[in-house]
Amino acid sequence: MTKAFAVLKDCLDDGHDPVDVINASIANGYQGLFKPKFPIRKQLPVQQQPEQHWNSREAWENEFL
Numbered sequence: 001m002t003k004a005f006a007v008l009k010d011c012l013d014d015g016h017d018p019v020d021v022i023n024a025s026i027a028n029g030y031q032g033l034f035k036p037k038f039p040i041r042k043q044l045p046v047q048q049q050p051e052q053h054w055n056s057r058e059a060w061e062n063e064f065l
Contacts, residue, residue: 007033015040 008018016036025033053059 004033007035011035 008021011021012018014035021033021036024030024036
């Protein structure tokens with residue numbers, strides 16, 4: 001058990017999600033946990049909501065109505 005936690009900690013330190021490591025081991029029928037050979041999945045940047053356009057319907061309703 002201690003070794004499994006150590007492997008997961010190493011994977012986390014390397015940027016891998018421990019849940020992905022566990023899921024890969026289960027999916028491949030492994031009887032242990034191993035550092036992934038696949039590259040680290042990069043997170044997509046969070047999209048910012050565009051500012052309200054000055055001439056949008058909502059702007060007119062908020063400003064003038």
